[in-house]
Amino acid sequence: MMKVATITLNTAYDLVGRLDRINLGTVNAVETLGLFPAGKGINVAKVLNDLNIPVCVGGFLGKENQKDFEHMFASLKLEDKFQRVDGKTRINVKLTETDGDVTDFNFSGYQITPQDWQSFVANSLEYCQQFDLIAICGSIPKGISPKAFSDWLTQLTDLNIKVILDTNKTALTAGLDAKPWLIKPNQHELEELIGHELPDLSAIKQAAEVIRNKGIANVVVSLGAEGSLWLSDEGNIIACPPKCENIVSTVGAGDSMVAGLIYGLVNQLSQQDTLAFASAVSAWAVSQSNVGVTNPDLLKPILEKVEMTSI
Template identity: 45%
Template structure:
């Protein structure tokens, strides 16, 4: 299996809550709650490790409440190369109501010290020959400029290591300048980058193609229950997920990207890559936490996933989502 490095610059403790309908301004009772060490790169690493890869996690980790992360790394067989910085990691509250509505309350955490980028570069060392893929994922902490994220991506690219980026806003804009091999925006993130609503499949395809025209080889757009659009050098595909009961969409995008990178590293056929990744993401939304490739019915979920070539502007290209 492959060696993968994920970089998380703004990790979080996620408080995942399942409940009935929330009445604002009233006392509500939760059905279940779980506090879990998380962050996009951490979530990606957990899935990739479960898929059999050797995973190293790095980035910035607040030292005040680092223990839950360290416990998770040990239990999931993840190599810890995080740079400890003063302060605490943020706490995010994810409220999943019956019916599938999810509300995120994302907290603020540490402020990166001025020398954080230098320490991180030193910790990463020589990338060439050490990793088969690098994934930079998640938001930026206070004090960490978007241009610094671009530097990290450029560092990996200069070592001839495939780099994937999963972020949004100014961090995405800056990261694109490093020309990562792939990105995975969701619809909202892609619309924000495009500067306009993306209400049809044709509009989504056009925005993704604009990213390809800038030099991004792989553009993976997650569209929730509408599936996934993947534009790649080998062709374009769209997937439709299997029917599942949605409990929480938290971690679904991270799980999807982990499945995509797994298939690419294993050199699977593109349709197999997308069907497996989409099915794994569908498995994820059935419960809190990341997707489980060892789920008893995972093979059935793959079989129920539909993948077809996507030509873009065909007779159905202007259909609303």
């Protein structure tokens, strides 16, 4: 079986809540849904673990508030390669309004010193050699320049490891220089990357082609409730999951999709079956406050309703 690791450079606690309507400039009472140890790579690992794929997790964790992460790693038996750094892991606030709109407040977190980064680069390039597939997920924290990130990523791809990159803004732009094997921007991230709005599917497909032509073998664009698009040498396909009618929180939908893609790759599913499965996992994610698939049987009825089209 392929050996999988995820790396989260900017871990986060997610404080997830629900309220009728956000009223700016006033006091808002919020129903707490939970405070979860998270960050993109950790969410991906959590879902993979639920799907019986062993996974190792690495990146940075703030020393001052790491307890809940450690409990989670121990209870899920995730191999912990996290480097502890001074300070606290950030708390991100995620609010869902009754109409399903989700507002994210992603805070900045710990500061990575040049020494932290130097030891991370040396250690990660060493331990990453044990893995066949590595997902690098989320933003880069203060102290790591896009250039330093891209240089590290290049050293990783040079090791002939399949690298999945799910990040945004300058980290995504710089990360492309390392030619990761697969990227998964959402529509907004793709628009930022390409530098203009993408009003329809044809514009989105064209933009994804531009990125593919930069040497990225697989470009998966997630389009929220509209589904997703996957462009690769194997084919260009679209998946449309059944719309979730009762959205609890869309937080972690993209991470669940990345986990679903990895599940398909590890199990050598076809491109169509992989995207259909990833769509079902991500559609399931929006019906709950936290990420995870505690009962994979619940995915079956969703999977049956995923519509696949070749384009």
